């Protein structure tokens with residue numbers, strides 16, 4: 053047994069070590085940070101920047117029924133998103149060994165999250181009858197959105 057050196061305890065939390073889902077959940081829970089930013093736009097999916105620092109960007113998005121993204125990836129960014137209210141459906145597309153394209157569907161309700169990394173291709177849609185709100189964290193890059201060649 054040995055004494056723990058002072059400089060190894062009570063080190064301030066390093067945001068870069070916080071999993072992006074934890075970051076998304078923390079921002080989702082702190083509604084005072086984004087309550088005044090929230091809008092619903094019938095013409096296009098709404099997005100507003102909540103926070104940006106050297107580590108990450110955090111975006112608020114709202115989804116009216118039927119609003120959707122196109123199939124896209126986020127370049128070199130990693131991150132996560134969390135559903136705050138409503139329901140969203142995520143369609144993930146990836147190429148299997150051998151070249152076959154595989155598609156997965158994930159039905160997400162409030163409190164559920166998804167993680168993404170470089171090359172992750174997805175499309176997100178509000179297929180429910182009610183508006184939905186989500187919080188998105190992007191790291192190692194900004195909120196890059198690139199159309200996907202996978203479809």
Ligand SMILES: [Fe+2]
Nearest residue numbers: 124125126174
């Ligand atoms: Fe995305």
